[in-house]
Every structure is written in C-alpha cells, then in structure tokens.
Amino acid sequence: MSPTSSSDVLIRKLLSISDVRQTDIDVLKSIPIQEKDFLANYDLVREGDRPVSSFVVLDGLLGSTKHTGDGKRQITSFFVAGDIPDLHGLHLSVMDCNFSTLTPARMGFIRHDALRAICEQHPRIATAFWRSTLIDAAIYREWVTNVGRREAYTRMAHILCELIFRLRSVGRIQDHVADLPITQAALGDALGLSTVHVNRMLQELRRRGLIATTGSRVHVLDWLGLTHAGDFDTTYLHQRNPAV
Amino acid sequence: MSPTSSSDVLIRKLLSISDVRQTDIDVLKSIPIQEKDFLANYDLVREGDRPVSSFVVLDGLLGSTKHTGDGKRQITSFFVAGDIPDLHGLHLSVMDCNFSTLTPARMGFIRHDALRAICEQHPRIATAFWRSTLIDAAIYREWVTNVGRREAYTRMAHILCELIFRLRSVGRIQDHVADLPITQAALGDALGLSTVHVNRMLQELRRRGLIATTGSRVHVLDWLGLTHAGDFDTTYLHQRNPAV
DNA sequence: GCCACGCATTAACCTATGACATGGGCTGTG
DNA sequence: CACAGCCCATGTCATAGGTTAATGCGTGGC
Numbered sequence: 001m002s003p004t005s006s007s008d009v010l011i012r013k014l015l016s017i018s019d020v021r022q023t024d025i026d027v028l029k030s031i032p033i034q035e036k037d038f039l040a041n042y043d044l045v046r047e048g049d050r051p052v053s054s055f056v057v058l059d060g061l062l063g064s065t066k067h068t069g070d071g072k073r074q075i076t077s078f079f080v081a082g083d084i085p086d087l088h089g090l091h092l093s094v095m096d097c098n099f100s101t102l103t104p105a106r107m108g109f110i111r112h113d114a115l116r117a118i119c120e121q122h123p124r125i126a127t128a129f130w131r132s133t134l135i136d137a138a139i140y141r142e143w144v145t146n147v148g149r150r151e152a153y154t155r156m157a158h159i160l161c162e163l164i165f166r167l168r169s170v171g172r173i174q175d176h177v178a179d180l181p182i183t184q185a186a187l188g189d190a191l192g193l194s195t196v197h198v199n200r201m202l203q204e205l206r207r208r209g210l211i212a213t214t215g216s217r218v219h220v221l222d223w224l225g226l227t228h229a230g231d232f233d234t235t236y237l238h239q240r241n242p243a244v
Numbered sequence: 245m246s247p248t249s250s251s252d253v254l255i256r257k258l259l260s261i262s263d264v265r266q267t268d269i270d271v272l273k274s275i276p277i278q279e280k281d282f283l284a285n286y287d288l289v290r291e292g293d294r295p296v297s298s299f300v301v302l303d304g305l306l307g308s309t310k311h312t313g314d315g316k317r318q319i320t321s322f323f324v325a326g327d328i329p330d331l332h333g334l335h336l337s338v339m340d341c342n343f344s345t346l347t348p349a350r351m352g353f354i355r356h357d358a359l360r361a362i363c364e365q366h367p368r369i370a371t372a373f374w375r376s377t378l379i380d381a382a383i384y385r386e387w388v389t390n391v392g393r394r395e396a397y398t399r400m401a402h403i404l405c406e407l408i409f410r411l412r413s414v415g416r417i418q419d420h421v422a423d424l425p426i427t428q429a430a431l432g433d434a435l436g437l438s439t440v441h442v443n444r445m446l447q448e449l450r451r452r453g454l455i456a457t458t459g460s461r462v463h464v465l466d467w468l469g470l471t472h473a474g475d476f477d478t479t480y481l482h483q484r485n486p487a488v
Numbered sequence: 489g490c491c492a493c494g495c496a497t498t499a500a501c502c503t504a505t506g507a508c509a510t511g512g513g514c515t516g517t518g
Numbered sequence: 519c520a521c522a523g524c525c526c527a528t529g530t531c532a533t534a535g536g537t538t539a540a541t542g543c544g545t546g547g548c
Contacts, residue, residue: 047479066389068398069475074389088378091371096382096480120367127335130374133381134332138340140384145310145318147392148436152535154312183495192392194536199497215544231313235291236340396505427525438506443527 006033006108010056013082018128033108038101045099053111057083060105065098075190081170103181135238142236147192156201157230181216250277250352254300257326262372277352282345289343297355300328304349309342319434325414347425379482386480391436399435400445401474425460
C-alpha cells in the first residue's frame, strides 16, 4: 500500500538513532508486523492495560496522554512515523498512560514475545530499542522544562520546533511545509494551556512572520527565528545519523 | 562507614523493581563502586558532558535539572537512595541535563565499561537496569502532567507524596517523618512555581492539617488526605515488590 | 440546499500566580 | 559579639493566562 513497507519505517528510525548493521536489518525485516488504521482521537492503549504487543507508528501523529483526577488531559509526548511509543510496555507490565491518535494514523503491531526473542538473540538490536526508550525519556525531560519554566509563547514555538524537526528527520516534510491536522485543543493539552491561549500564541507566531498556516498545513517561514523564539536546541533528541 | 554497603543500596533498589536472583545479586556485589560525598547544590554532571561512569545515590537527594535560555531552572525529577539517575548515560553519549545535589549527598560511582560488561553477560541484570530507566521515564511523564495540568496546591501535595512514598520504600522514613533539607526554591524549580508561591502552598497544607514541619523535618499528619489533595496514585512508580 | 458538527476565532472579564520588596530568624565564622 | 549569607515568611501590586460565551466558517451527511 504505502511505498515503504512497515519494517522499513522501523529500520529507518533505528538507523537514525543507533548503529545497527546489515545482519540486524535482515532480522528486523523478518519481524511479523500487523498493520491497522485508526481514526483521530482513538485510544490504542489505556492506563491500567497490560498489553501483549507494542506498535510502531507508520503514519500520523500519536500522543502519550494522562488524565488528572478532575478529568484534565495532558499529552506528555508526541510520536511520529518510526517511533515505538509503548516500547516500555515490554518491561513495565501495567500501563501508566494512554496512547491516543491525534490525527488519523496507521500503526504496525509487533508482539512482545517476538520482540523479547529478538532482544535476547541480538544484543545490538536490544541496545537500539533501549536507546529508543532513553530518547523518549529525554524528550519527557525537555517537556517538563518546557511546561514548567517557559512562557506560553516560547512553549508553543518550542513544541512546533520539536514536531517539525522530528517530522523532517523521518522525511515527512517537503519544502518547510508540514501537514499537521492537529487541533488547537490537542496542542493545549500538550502545552498545559487553554485552547484560547493556544490560538493567541499561534496568531502571535504568524504575526511575527515565523509560520503561516493554510488549513492543516503549517509552513515554516523562518526556521531560525522559530528556534530562537522557542529556545530550541536539538541536543535532547539525540539524533545520531541525521543524514539518514 | 554506613551500616549497609553501597552495593546493598543498589541491590535493594533492583529487588524492589525487578526479579533478580541470588546469582545476580552475587554479581552485583562484585561491582567496584567508588564512594564520594558532596555538598548541597553541586553539579555532578552537566549538560553536554560525556561521562564514563554512572552513579548510584547512597544518601541524600539529587535532582535532574535543565536550564532554559533565560536562565530559569527546572528540576525534572528527584532521585533518592538506590536510584541510578544517569543510567541513560550508558547509551546516550551526550548528557541533555544536569544532575545536581539538592541536599548534602553521598554517591557511589560505577564505570560504564563495568556496567556494559555485566549487562552483556547477565541479561537479567540488563533488563533490571533497563526497567529502572523505564520507571524514570514514567516519573517524567507524571511530572509533565503534574506541572502542566494540576494547580499549584495539588501539584505541591503530589510531589510531597511522591517523595515520601519513594523515601519510605527505601526505608528512609521513620514514623511518617522525613528528613528533607530541601529549600523552597528547589521545590519551586521542581514544580514550575515561584518560591513565594511554594511558601503559600506549604502553609495551606499545614493549615489544612496534612503536614507539619519542624526545621527540615516533614511530618505527614494525614497520609490519605495528602494523597487525595495531591491526586496521587502510585501506579506510575511501578513498584514491584513493595514489601522489600 | 440545508443542517449539524467540529473547530478556529474574538471579546470581556476574572484569578491564580509571579515579581518585588522587606523583615526576621537561623547558622557559621572571625 | 558582630557580621554575612541563607532561607523562610508576609504584604502589595502586576499580569499571564484561564474561563465563558458568542460568532463564524468549512465539511460531510442527507
């Protein structure tokens, strides 16, 4: 269906963060992956679940979310094509967060027993997976900082930088234009802001000529300006082979 | 010096989160650990460093911290006795955060090459370490939620619950009293609040009879009330063997 | 072609929290 | 003892961001 197979998406991701060799790639290609499509706003996994498989994002945008006692939602991280959001489920039996689609999305499911078997026999792949979960953690750290200590405007710019950088590094951006059918409410849940204030901040970014939007397309007019506005430094993303 | 050796602190921690066996314990006991004391407010590791060893907290309180471009500090997580804060350094060569003592503290340093060798030869220990980093990530997720979507009062109560729960699970609490010589400024940096507001919220907690403080000692008067006030649920800490 | 619905936008108003300034109480030190 | 350095406490004022509600707009269903 898609021009690249689901293993290719996964392999491309692991290559971009880790040193996997040809033999590992062959192993990865042999993993059985079951593809499935979802609408936006669907909970793939819920807090308290004990899943028996993980999934790789093949297309679309996913969020790890949590809910407070009084029902407010916080998105704690985004996941784009190639990411394996709930890889931690492999070693943490009970889920402590939900994974919800933020846009229509396609996932590839991989059974935990298959993953465990591969990790046991191919330590380099195990390390690559471990490293993937460590990068997730680094992103969470950055988000704590973003939400805790940056002002709304900076926060908004920062999250856009992260999203765009990550989409670009998996080849999902053409000519500085990203297709991001994400609602302002979802952005608010990621930033700890109200939708109204998200709207205000987006307007400010447009007014200052950093971005333009047409429908769900976000056009970055001034990448350098956006990174400055967002206090954005890519270190925390731990991209190893950005050329891939 | 201390009644327990530095390996014991580490082993106790791994037992509390994972299934390590006697043979693993023997291996862990043989790891060379170099102990060292630090004053409060000392940076053990800085953003950009490429450390060659990790460390286990033997005593005191540590924080993983980040700084925004305009110099504000965010503490993204606490670490108590038994925790290995920068274990991720094993697979992420460049540090994306600092690790600073928040109280006087004692650390035990373990060289990365020693850790790597052990992980290769003892997959169950490797899994335990991986699991430890996954729990750190779960805590980061909770903190994003705490800072992003909870009000100052709830946030304050939540962080106290977490700290006290974690201290208790490593036996550092007697009779509901915790010795926490942490400044209100540091609490503010953890909560994304000003010190003034931290002070207000602590007073509110005292006024409502949930806690009492004498000097650096925090006395929990009403644990259940505090967990309710803090919207606190222990799931995200993934404690496996709480009895240990 | 009309309606319903979800989403973006705007405006008016309100409040939780920040900023700043001050005083007071420890603790270590010369 | 006097002094300096911290840290906690308190009051006042300022504001970033929340809340609510109304409007409009595009899209898909019928």
